[in-house]
Each structure stands twice: as structure tokens, then as C-alpha cells.
Amino acid sequence: MLDDNLKSQLKAYLQKVTQPFEIVASLDDGAKSQELHGLLKDIVALSDKITLRLDGTDARKPSFALNRPGEETGVVFAGIPMGHEFTSLVLALLQVGGHPPKVSDDTLAQIKALEGEFHFETYYSLSCQNCPDVVQALNLMAIFNPGVRHVAIDGALFQDEVEERQIMSVPSIYLNGEPFDQGRMSLEQILAKVDTGAAQREAAKLNDKPAFDVLVVGGGPAGAAAAIYAARKGIRTGVAAERFGGQVLDTMAIENFISVPYTEGPKLAAALEQHVKEYEADIMNLQRAVKLIPAADQGGEHEVEFESGARLKSKTLILSTGARWREMNVPGEAEYRNKGVAYCPHCDGPLFKGKRVAVIGGGNSGVEAAIDLAGIVGHVTLIEFMDEMRADAVLQKKLKSLPNVEIILGARTTEVNGDGTRVNGLTYEERASGEIKRLELEGIFVQIGLVPNTEWLTDSPIELSQRGEIVIDERGMTSVPGIFAAGDVTTVPYKQIVIAMGEGSKAALGAFDYLIRH
Template structure:
């Protein structure tokens, strides 16, 4: 299961263990248990600080716990943590074995002091690139605080439990038997949700901050580049982001970022954040901005009631998935309506699904899903697909894919708990038709995150921030960059260049303002 190269790398990592750990397996006679036994028996001999037992009593089988020797496991993996979750396993081994996590000491202290007691379960798919962040966050909480435990559950292995809980999107987290949350969550966000007094303490700390020379709103590639370029000028720089990395976190293979032959979104987002933190930048993550108030010092109001101020402000709020905006879509989001085929596709194994959108993302989603689900129907509004020819050729070669052109989706249907159909109108005949299916993957492009700016800065008819060649908006001292602007091509490398341009524009504005003051 582990090739020689991976075993060698893992053995080197396990040399960092500071105390003995145990792997406690709970197995049955099934094939998956045999696979898990093979994995565990490949890991245990790699370090004399790792021992393996088969007397586990966890209710989910196959599973195994990771524990410091002499303690009961607080971290469990139900299923076989390969794919994207292999890193979660490695970190669980190291952190349980006393290797210090790479988090701020204050956050570690906050986790140790969390009130209450809880058992968390996170449903994942091994192809989900968002799931490991959530799994690793809850595992670390369980390592640092003995009142908390966590189990990762591979939905593909425990399909009966997925059906019982009606899990239709991952990651999906339960606290004991109650719904705790779904989708990507950072460690900071989870801790803030568990620590009821954290939000007000954080708001007070933000209120006490002095004005920034350059205040950046948004933590995607444009925001990261803007922060680096501003900080290198030696001026006071801050960045407020709802989630550092932005839309990049939801991107899989990246093969067109010049000088980087191949990477993926989460890796690039981590590299961007590390680069920013190498400079004197005040990074304020988990901050949702609600209002911009222009003035001599521009005020940025946050959802927690606090405000930040900047002599200049750079808006890099990015974009989000465009929705169909039809009846039933919101009601059945994460109950059959999904936006990430890589994450949620495995939950629809053997089922009938639709993909909405005939561009590259829609056709790629249909191709990927065709290898997992029983049948895919791709629905495109236009009279032809807009994807690259090579993708169209691949799509039409698949036996379990139908393509419906010139169709307008009109309503998502469900039984109250999950999706069971989709209505669409044939634009050629005006006839209303219905598809019986169990999943709908929406892939119809992006919308700029600019709703909160209406009436403050000039926006295009599509809601994009209008900027000039220097990134200047209609408000003096307020700049913008990236996918939220009128820049014509929404690409990572273009966003980073635009962020650098906006930072240089802001610096030039500061110099000129000082010269005329």
C-alpha cells in the first residue's frame, strides 16, 4: 500500500516523535479491514516509538485510533486515510507523539482552555481537497485538549451511515449527534465557534489597532501580492481576510502559474500565506467586511462590530460560485445541490446527477463525475458547448453522459430532505421538462464579492469594481485588484500582478498625498 519512497519519507518524519504512540485498530473480516491492517503494519515498523494493537472497540469498523502510549485514543480514522487524508494521518502521528504544531502559541493556549466536552465526527471523501484542513484542525484540538475527540469518517466506506445522516456534501461535521457545520473551516474559525468569548475579545483587539498606511481587504492571490509589495516599501500594512487563500483553496490542479510546473490550490494558498508572513504584515484572518466608509482615513467595518482604518485601502475580495437562482436551490444546498464535483462527487456513487454549465469547468465536472456516478446529464443554456474542443471530444466519448443544449434550468425539486429532480425549459420549443435525479452540480462561472460596496465605489453592470491602469477605483485612495474588478481575464497569475500594481498605486498615492499635505 505504501511504496518504498513514501515509507522512507514517513520514517524520516517519525524520527520527530518525542514520545511513544499507539495505533489501536478496530477491524472486522471485510476487505477494507484487510487493507487497513496492511497500512498499519507498514507504518508501525518505521519507528520504535510506534506500536500497534488490534483490541480496539470503536463502533465503526474498519477504523483505528492514534494515542499517546498509556492513553485512550482521542483521534480516530474510520476508513483508510489515503489520498488527500494521508497528510492528516502523518500530522496526527507527529502531534500525538509530541511534535509541536505550527500554530501561534496564543491559539494553542486558547485551544487548551476551551470549555466543555465534545466528540466530533467529520465525514470526508478522499478526493476532497477541502476536507483535510477540517480533519487536521479537529485532530489538533483533540491532541491539545483532552476533553475533545474526533473521528474522520470516509463516506465511501461507510455509505450506510452517509445515507442515514443524509450527508450530501463534504466536509460535514457533527458535534456529538448535532450538526456543527459543513464546508471548509479553518482552525481559527472552529476555535472561535467553540470559544464563545473569542469574538468579542478579537473585536476589542481590532478596535485598538492604529490606522494602516495600506489596508488590504481579501486574502487571495491579489491580496497576498499587494501585501508583499506594500510591506517591502516599509510602510504599515494590514490584511483582513475572511479566509486566506480565497477561491484558490477550492482549486485543484494548477499548471499555468509561470515557473511552477504543477501545484494545487491549498498548497499555493499556504505558500502565499507563508510569503506574506515573512514580512511585517498584520494578518487578520476570519474577518468578514460589511461596509466601506471613505474619508481622510478610510474605515472598513467588520461583521463583528469592530472597524479598521487605512490611509489607503486595496479591495481584493475575489469572487464566488455563481448560483442558478431558481426555486429549491437554496433549500437543497448541500442536500444534493453542490458546487464542487471533486469534493462531493464520491457521495453520489451509482446515482444520477446533472451538471449545469457547458464551459470548461462544467464539462470537466461531467467527465470527472462520469467515472463515479451512474449517469450524468449536462445542461447548457446556449445552443452549443463553450468548453475547449479536446474536452468536448472526451465528454462525447463517454457512454453514461447526455448533453442537453438550449435549456434553462427553472426549479430544483426534492422530498424535503434531499434532491430528487430538476425542471428545465427547452428554449427552442418553450416546453417544460423534468429530470429525475439525485444530485445537481452547478458550474456556471463566478460572481464578484462586491455586494457590500454598492453605492460606495463605481461598479460595472456585472458588479465588478471599475479600476484604471493603476488599480485606482472611483474613490481616491481606494484601490482594487483581482477577480472582483473589471480586469478581463480571471486568472491567478493575473490577480497577483494586479495586486502588485494596486500596491504600487497605493504607495504612489501616499507619496503624493504627503507631498501636498
């Protein structure tokens, strides 16, 4: 199951196991059970502290549990956790085997203090880059709290459950049999949702913090770069982010980050956060800005209010709240979100295997999505509003070479159709003729650009463009002295990771220059 190189790497990791444990497998006579059996045999052969039992009684087959002698940890994998989930498997093996997780003592204490019974189920796909965060977080909670159980389920392998529960987006999380949440969630986000007093406790801590010299609002590439450049100046630096990494977390392949031929969004986001932590920057996660209160006079302190109730003050601000996927804003889109309407082809594509889908948008993102989906689904229809696609020529050539792809140009999507529970079609208008047409399909992937996250600034004196972007000067300063902005949230053209990093660095240098002059 594992090649020699992977075995060698895994063996080195498993040397960190300090406590014996057993893998309890539930198998049948199917091919996937035999495949899992091979994987598990490879694993136990690499460590004398791990044993394998084949007498599991789980109704889901193939599946396996990781148990300590005389103790069920509550960690179960239903399926074969390869692809993006192989890392989740390795971490679970290490943590069940006694290797300490890389989380703070406060976080571990919060996990252990949870009271009640929490039976989590997570449906994932092996190609989903958002799923491992959820799987790893819930596994960790199960390992350190006996009241928590977590089953990670490969949705592609257990299609009957996916159909029964009408799951059309991953990760999909259930708690005690009821829907809990969908999409990427960090350990902190999950804990905040099950530990209802966590947000209030954290807000109280933040309110007690003294004013920063530079407060960065947002933790994407621009925010991370700004924090590093500011902290290196030796000034008091804070980063308040709704989720560190921002939209990069939802990006699969990154092939134009200079000097790095290929990486993936979650990997880059983790590297950004680790780099910021090398300096004395105060990172405050799960903080969504809702109000800006500028300083009363030049040289005073600006204040930012957050959804949690926390308030932070700073002599200068760098606003880097980024952007989010643009929605079509047509009837049915909101109703069928995660019921056939999706925004991440890498995450949700496997759930539409063999089915008919549409991709809305003919830019690079849309064409790349259509190419990826064509290898999974039965048929792809790409719909572009303009009379020609805007994607790079090499991408267009690749798309047109695929036999199961149709391209419709000059079309305006007017409605998402469904049967009340899931998508079953799409209505569009031919712009040239005005004729209304309908496509029969099961999924719609929306890829039509970005919207800046500036709604919280509409009542502030910060100047915004007609598109809602923050207007900045050549140093990154906004219309309010001492408040800077950087990245996709600003008027700077070309929304690219490498450009956002440069803009964040520039804004931090601008903020430092402002501080020493005022």
C-alpha cells in the same frame, strides 16, 4: 500498502516523534480491514516509538485510535486515510508523538482553555481537498484538550451512516451528535464557533491597532500579491481576510499557473500565506468586511468596518474581496443545497458514486466537472443555456468521448425537484420550443461562473459596473482617491489566478505611488 518512496519519506517524518504511543485498531474480516492492517503494520515498522494493538472495540470497522500510554487522545480515523487525508494521518502521528504543531501559542492556549465535552465527527471523502483542513484542526484540538474527541470518517466506506444522516456534501461536521457545519473550515473558524467570546476579544484587539499605510481587504491571490508588494516597500501593511486563500481554496487542479505545470488550490493558498508572512504584514483572519467609510478629504484615513465589530483605518485601501460561485436562483436550489445541490465536484462527487447527476454550465469549469464526475457516478447530464458549449475544444472532445455523458444544449434550468429531504430531479425548458422537461437524478453540480463580492459596497461611493464589479483605472484605483481594487472583484476581464496576482501587484504599486504623492 505504502510504496518504498512513501515509506522512506514517512520514516524521515517519524524521526520527529519524541514520545511513545500506540495505534489501537478495530478490524473485522473484510478486505478494507486487511488493507488498513497492512498500512498500520507499515507505519509501526518505521518507528520504534509506535506500537500496534489489534484489540480495539470501536463499532466502526475498520478504524483505529492514536493513544498515548494510559491516555486516550481522542483522535480516531474510521477508514483508510489515504489520498488527501494521508497528510492528516502523518500530522496526527507526529503531534500525538510529541512534535509541536505549527500554530501560535495564543491558539494553543485557546484550545486548552475550552471547557466542556466536544465529541466531533467529520465525514470526508478521499478526493476532497477541503476536508483535510477540518480533520487536521479537530485532531489538533483533541490532542491538546482532553474534553475534545474527534472521529474522521470516510463517507465512501461508511455509506450506511451517510444514508442515515443524509450527508450529501463533505466535509460534514457533527458535534455531540448534531450537525455543526459543512464545508471547509480553518482551526480559527472552528474555535470562533465553539468559543463564543473569541470574536469579541479579537475585535477589541483590532480596534486598538494604529492606522495602516496600506490595508488589503481580502486574502486571495490578488490580496496576497498586493500585501507582498506593499510590505516590500517598507510601509505599514495589513491584510484583513474572511479566509486567507479565498476561492483558490476550493480549486482542485491548477495546470495553467505559469512555471508550475501542476498544483492544487489548498497547496497554493498555503504557499501564498507563507510568502506574505515572510514580510512584516499584519494578517487578520476571519474578518468579513461589511461597510466602507471613505476618508472625508484627500490624504485622510479610510475606515473599514467588519462583521465582528472591528474597525480598521488606513491611508490607502486595496479591495480584493474576490468572487463566489454564481447560483442558478431557481426554486428548490436553496432548499436542497448540500442535499443534492453542490458546487464542488471534487469534494462531493464521491458521495454520488453510481448515481445520476447533472452539471449546469458548459464553460471550462462545467465541462471539467462533468469529465471528473463521469469516472465516479453512474451518469452525467450536462446542461448548457446557450446553443453551444463555451469550453475549450480539447475539453469538449474529451467529454463527448465518454459513454455515460449526455449533453443538452439550449436549455434553461427552471427548478430543482426533491422529496423534502434530498434532490430527486431537475426541471428545464427547451429554449427553442418552450417545452418543459424533467430529469430524474440524485445530484446537481452548479458551474455557471462567478459573482463579485461587492454587496458591502453598494451604499458606498465606489463605482460599480452593471455586473457589480469594482470599476478601476489603469493603476488599479477606484472612483475614490486612495482606494484601489484588484482581482476577480474588479472589471478586469479573464478571472485567472495569474492575472489576479498581477493586478494585486499593480494595485500595491499604485497605492505606494499615491502615498508618496499625497
